[in-house]
Amino acid sequence: MFELVGFGIAILFLAVAAYFDIFNKRIVPDWLSYAFIVIALAFSLFTEGIVPLKIGVAVAVFALGYLIYRVGYVGGADVFFLSGLALLLPLMIEGTPTLIYILLISTIVMAVFLELQFFASGTAFKPRIEEKVTAAVWVAGYGVIAYMLYTLGLAELAAVAVLVGIISSVFALIKRDLSRSLITWVKPREIIEEDILAMDEMDKKIIDRLGLERLLTKEMIARLKKAKVAKVPVYGKLPPYLPFILLGVIGAFAASTVAAHHI
Numbered sequence: 001m002f003e004l005v006g007f008g009i010a011i012l013f014l015a016v017a018a019y020f021d022i023f024n025k026r027i028v029p030d031w032l033s034y035a036f037i038v039i040a041l042a043f044s045l046f047t048e049g050i051v052p053l054k055i056g057v058a059v060a061v062f063a064l065g066y067l068i069y070r071v072g073y074v075g076g077a078d079v080f081f082l083s084g085l086a087l088l089l090p091l092m093i094e095g096t097p098t099l100i101y102i103l104l105i106s107t108i109v110m111a112v113f114l115e116l117q118f119f120a121s122g123t124a125f126k127p128r129i130e131e132k133v134t135a136a137v138w139v140a141g142y143g144v145i146a147y148m149l150y151t152l153g154l155a156e157l158a159a160v161a162v163l164v165g166i167i168s169s170v171f172a173l174i175k176r177d178l179s180r181s182l183i184t185w186v187k188p189r190e191i192i193e194e195d196i197l198a199m200d201e202m203d204k205k206i207i208d209r210l211g212l213e214r215l216l217t218k219e220m221i222a223r224l225k226k227a228k229v230a231k232v233p234v235y236g237k238l239p240p241y242l243p244f245i246l247l248g249v250i251g252a253f254a255a256s257t258v259a260a261h262h263i
Contacts, residue, residue: 001049006088007253009039013084014246017077025060025192028242030078040084058086062098071212073197078241085249092245093256106241106248111167113239125177135169142168184236186225191216191232198233200249 011035011090020028044054065079082099089098118125142165149158171178183198195216199207206212210223216234224232 009020
């Protein structure tokens with residue numbers, strides 16, 4: 001019963017956060033992130049008491065997530081919500097960490113979305129030899145894993161391995177061109193705090209002189225304005241991640257429900 005309530009709270013908050021992420025220029029209100037953490041902690045304490053392992057996992061997720069956030073690979077709200085999910089949801093689903101379920105599902109769906117969006121746009125791509133080799137390695141590696149799983153009688157996991165292998169190999173082939181297709185050139189006054197700078201596309205001298213990093217802060221934006229830089233390349237077409245986390249939680253809930261029926 002409590003597990004169902006936990007998933008319900010998570011899905012409700014994530015649906016609201018995903019709405020802001022999509023329709024509010026990827027800006028999720030701080031109060032929503034803070035409220036989710038507080039409610040997740042209160043729910044965990046009320047239903048299970050103090051569980052050092054669960055609290056430890058949440059702290060570790062937050063610490064690691066913050067480091068990844070600082071180098072510009074996830075948003076601040078993503079870190080808060082993933083940490084809250086560690087408190088709110090069961091630690092394991094059939095022996096697999098729940099967060100692994102969520103991250104695996106969300107990453108796969110996001111990768112497929114990006115690939116479909118890329119091919120639908122008609123953007124040309126020319127994979128280099130190293131990208132072709134990487135794609136071949138992904139196919140071969142996951143092919144071996146799939147075969148091993150299949151021989152162990154784990155046909156469903158083998159099918160997942162094949163799917164991940166295909167998605168990973170396609171992603172490897174188009175990675176460079178896909179990355180460039182997500183870039184938009186904007187004026188400094190149009191930059192949103194926490195936009196991600198496409199550093200490879202910008203003059204390194206300007207980056208060094210202004211002390212710019214991937215994650216653009218208010219201070220960096222102010223420096224760009226003061227330096228009168230005409231336009232800046234940012235990953236403006238990168239889709240928000242919270243909607244994919246929401247799908248990951250829904251997928252984890254489905255897995256949890258199936259597991260409960262098998263007991």
